[in-house]
Amino acid sequence: MNFQEILEKIKSKHEVLESKEDMGVLNAYIAPANIAKVAAFLKDEMQFDQLNFITAVDLPANNVLEVVYRFFSYATADTVVLRVKLDRAKASVGTISGVFRTADWHERETSEMFGVTFLNHPDPNRLILPDGIVAPLLKDYKNQDMTPLPKA
Amino acid sequence: MIKAPFEMEKISDEEYVLNMGPQHPSTHGVLRIVLKLDGEVVSGLYPDVGYIHSSVEKMCENKKFEMITPYTDRLDYLSAVNYNWAYVAAVEKLMAIQVPERAEYMRVMLAELNRIMSHLLWYSAFGMDVGALTPIFYAFREREEVIDMVEGMTGGRLTHHAFRIGGFKNDLQKDFLPRLKKFLLKFEDRISEYEALLINNVILTARTKGVGILDKAKAINYGVTGPTLRGSNCAIDLRKNAPYSVYPKFDFKVCTGKNGDTWDRLKVRMDEMRESAKILKQAMEMIPAGEFCAKVPRIIKPAPGEVYTMVESARGEFGVYMVSDGTEKPYRIKFRSPSFSNLSVLKEITIGAKIADVIAIMGSLDLVIPEIDR
Numbered sequence: 001m002n003f004q005e006i007l008e009k010i011k012s013k014h015e016v017l018e019s020k021e022d023m024g025v026l027n028a029y030i031a032p033a034n035i036a037k038v039a040a041f042l043k044d045e046m047q048f049d050q051l052n053f054i055t056a057v058d059l060p061a062n063n064v065l066e067v068v069y070r071f072f073s074y075a076t077a078d079t080v081v082l083r084v085k086l087d088r089a090k091a092s093v094g095t096i097s098g099v100f101r102t103a104d105w106h107e108r109e110t111s112e113m114f115g116v117t118f119l120n121h122p123d124p125n126r127l128i129l130p131d132g133i134v135a136p137l138l139k140d141y142k143n144q145d146m147t148p149l150p151k152a
Numbered sequence: 153m154i155k156a157p158f159e160m161e162k163i164s165d166e167e168y169v170l171n172m173g174p175q176h177p178s179t180h181g182v183l184r185i186v187l188k189l190d191g192e193v194v195s196g197l198y199p200d201v202g203y204i205h206s207s208v209e210k211m212c213e214n215k216k217f218e219m220i221t222p223y224t225d226r227l228d229y230l231s232a233v234n235y236n237w238a239y240v241a242a243v244e245k246l247m248a249i250q251v252p253e254r255a256e257y258m259r260v261m262l263a264e265l266n267r268i269m270s271h272l273l274w275y276s277a278f279g280m281d282v283g284a285l286t287p288i289f290y291a292f293r294e295r296e297e298v299i300d301m302v303e304g305m306t307g308g309r310l311t312h313h314a315f316r317i318g319g320f321k322n323d324l325q326k327d328f329l330p331r332l333k334k335f336l337l338k339f340e341d342r343i344s345e346y347e348a349l350l351i352n353n354v355i356l357t358a359r360t361k362g363v364g365i366l367d368k369a370k371a372i373n374y375g376v377t378g379p380t381l382r383g384s385n386c387a388i389d390l391r392k393n394a395p396y397s398v399y400p401k402f403d404f405k406v407c408t409g410k411n412g413d414t415w416d417r418l419k420v421r422m423d424e425m426r427e428s429a430k431i432l433k434q435a436m437e438m439i440p441a442g443e444f445c446a447k448v449p450r451i452i453k454p455a456p457g458e459v460y461t462m463v464e465s466a467r468g469e470f471g472v473y474m475v476s477d478g479t480e481k482p483y484r485i486k487f488r489s490p491s492f493s494n495l496s497v498l499k500e501i502t503i504g505a506k507i508a509d510v511i512a513i514m515g516s517l518d519l520v521i522p523e524i525d526r
Contacts, residue, residue, distance in 0.1 A: 023245065023459055049372050052460065053488040057475055070460060070473070074372075074388050079460075102375030105496045113209075128202035128525060137210055 001078050009046060010080075014038050017085075027081045032093040035084055039069065039096040042082075047075045051096075054106035056114040058088070058139045065091045067116060088138075092117035113137040166190055170507075174203050178281045178511045181521025185498075185510070192506050197499045205525040212485040217243055217452040218317060220485070224472075225311045227487060227523045230273055233259075233266040233302075234465035236315035241396065241461040242472045243317050246454035249446050255319035256398045257439040261332070262305060262314065263463075264428040264435075268339075269298045270466035271421045278418070278515040279350050282359060287350045294342055297335050301328060317452060319445030329436060336436075339429050343422060351418050360414040364501040364513035367412055374500070375493035378468025379420045380517055384412035390464040401438065402431045414509075417516040453480055467491055467518055489523035 001009075003026045007019055010028060014037065017029040030038050042048040048071040057066045069082040084093050095118040097104040107118045108127040115135035118124070135141060163169065173184040182203035188196030208227065212220050224239040225232030237259060244251060251259075272295040276288035299309050304325045306314035314320055350356055366376070371384045381388055389406040391399045407423035409416025456478040462471035468490030475484040494517050502513055 022457055025460075051375055052462070052469070052471060053473065053486060055473065055484075055486040057484050068473075072394070074393055077394055100375070101370075101373045102493050102496065105492065126202075128205045130202070136207060 001076065006046070006078065006080055010038065010041070013041055013045075022081075025079050025081055027083055029083050029085060032084050032086060035069070035082065036094050036096050036099060038082060039071075039099045042071055042080065043099055046073070046080075048073045048078070048080060050074060051100040051102050051106070054096075054103055054110055056110050056116060056137075058114065058137065060088065060139050063088050065114060065116065067091075067093055067110065069096070086116065091115060092119055094119045095121045097122060163188065167195060172510065174200075178514065179521070180277060180519065183495075183519070183521050183524075185514075187507070187510065189507060192508075194502055194505055194507060194510060197502050197510075199495055199498060201495070201521075201524050203525065204522060208526045209485055209487065212482060214481065216480045217454070217482065220482070221315065221317075222311070222313050224487070225313050227489065227526060228465065228467065228470070228491075228520045229310050229522065230270040230520055231266055231466040231470075232308075232310075232312045233262045233306075233315070234463050235470055236313065237263060238461050238463045238465075238470050238472045240315045240317050241463070242459050242474045243452065243454060245459045245461060246457060246474065246476055247317075247452070249318050249448060251319055251446055252443040253398070253440050254442045255444050255446075257435050258320060258324060258444065259315065260398060260402075261432060261435050261439075262302065262312075264431050265298050265302055265332075266312070267428050267466045268425050269295055269302070271425050272298070274421065274466075274518045275346060275350070281511050281515040282356060284350055284353070284356070287346065290342075290349060291346060294335075294339065297331075301331050301335070304328060316445065316448075318448035319443070321445075323444045329439075332432065332436060336429055336433055340426060343425055343429075347422055351415075351422055357415060359509075360418065360512055360516070362411075362413050363505060363509050364414045364516065365412050366497060366501045370500060371412070371497065374497040376468070376497050377490050377493065378464070378466070378518075379424060380417055380468065380494050382407060383409035383417035383420045383516075385410055385416075390462055390469055394462065396461070396463060402434050404430050414512055414516040421518070451480065453478065462488070465490060467520065467523075468494060470523075487523070487526055489526065491517075491519045491521075491524045495519055495524060 003021050006026050019028045050072040052070040052072050054069050065086045065088045067084045071080050110116055112126050112129045114137055167190050170187045170189055173179045174182045184200040186198040208223055224235040228235055272291045276291045279287035302312055303309050306312035366384050368384045368386050371381050385408050387406045387408050404427045407420050409420050454476045458475040460473045462469050471488035473486040474482050477483040502510055
């Protein structure tokens with residue numbers, strides 16, 4: 001399926017806020033409340049059986065934190081990317097770990113690295129980082145213990 | 153250090169909690185597994201990762217594109233070439249660089265040698281985990297030859313770093329192809345020797361058959377990839393399912409297991425080495441003459457956009473997700489590592505097994521910790 005066909009198929013059942021094509025891959029923006037429903041639709045009706053990863057991209061200029069979900073289909077070799085725009089100050093989105101079990105760890109990692117809350121997550125504990133380090137991958141992260149060397 | 157959920161609840165008088173790691177030899181790195189045990193049977197398991205987290209992704213945001221390649225081969229020191237490949241392929245895709253055909257064949261050859269090298273080390277380490285000390289001396293005899301070949305090409309014996317954006321820094325060594333030919337003449341017989349030594353051994357078969365069964369649906373749902381997934385009778389290999397480079401030109405098959413138990417995962421890796429040897433034989437015949445590096449601008453400045461490239465590394469799907477904003481440094485890089493997802497399924501396949509089986513099951517997943525923690 002190409003970019004247009006995938007978009008049409010998702011649009012026929014679920015709302016797509018906006019979409020773009022990047023390197024031939026569909027990037028569809030979804031409302032945060034719908035993410036689990038759309039993920040289940042992709043898995044059950046469109047054969048997207050592999051969730052490659054979940055991560056986030058910080059865009060402080062627009063005060064937006066985008067959570068990125070990338071799916072791949074082993075059967076058709078198609079790719080689709082779902083994106084959710086969140087407010088940087090109070091970023092929260094529902095979990096999809098009920099649909100894809102692999103999302104469990106990916107969400108925990110995204111959560112501690114970017115400060116995103118995944119609602120109803122089965123195990124919201126930290127995964128990699130120790131306590132005390134909050135959202136280090138945000139662009140404006142500063143660590144008190146680490147100051148850059150003065151420029152000569 | 154994270155407390156396992158069952159550490160905080162009250163545990164019955166019959167049960168106790170045991171820490172395996174972070175310095176346990178069978179974890180091959182710094183990984184802690186908290187076990188809840190009922191006698192000898194595992195009734196709860198919680199992996200605690202992150203001991204060697206080094207925030208590679210944040211470091212990459214502050215480096216120029218050409219400076220990041222050496223970081224990728226340190227993520228998985230056993231399969232370094234494949235990791236370089238995913239990264240340089242991402243930059244090449246963003247900048248629309250066409251890699252010369254000779255370089256593509258050289259990449260395939262190095263990647264397959266690297267896969268053999270990684271599987272041989274896994275074979276030796278797995279043997280030692282389950283108490284067989286002899287296999288390592290046989291496997292390292294061949295591994296040494298492979299390392300020497302790759303060292304001549306890349307300059308490193310562990311974190312090989314030969315890939316550049318656009319191709320290679322130098323052409324194949326003069327004696328590389330004759331050495332490879334000599335090596336391949338005997339290698340397939342040697343794999344049969346390894347199988348006779350360890351994989352078909354009666355004691356090992358008894359310890360691994362029917363242990364740690366991972367079914368197909370569960371494996372895909374957990375994002376398990378690589379030989380671990382193929383052991384569960386699932387013919388998925390990115391070299392076939394999402395072909396990259398010149399892999400479509402080679403004739404090789406995807407090896408699968410039948411039952412998805414620990415033994416099947418071992419057998420798949422042994423069969424994969426045979427297929428790698430097959431690919432190497434074909435590549436040796438087919439490699440064309442010509443350039444080994446494309447014309448790449450002096451300053452690497454990809455157009456704004458984002459890209460995800462994935463390769464089949466020795467452990468499974470390794471991917472690089474890269475967002476470029478048109479400057480000399482990437483805006484965001486995410487490494488999708490296979491062991492991360494492969495470890496998350498450990499709980500599902502271990503509960504109910506004996507404590508000695510935990511080591512065999514974990515060994516069969518072939519984990520490398522730095523790529524989990526990143």
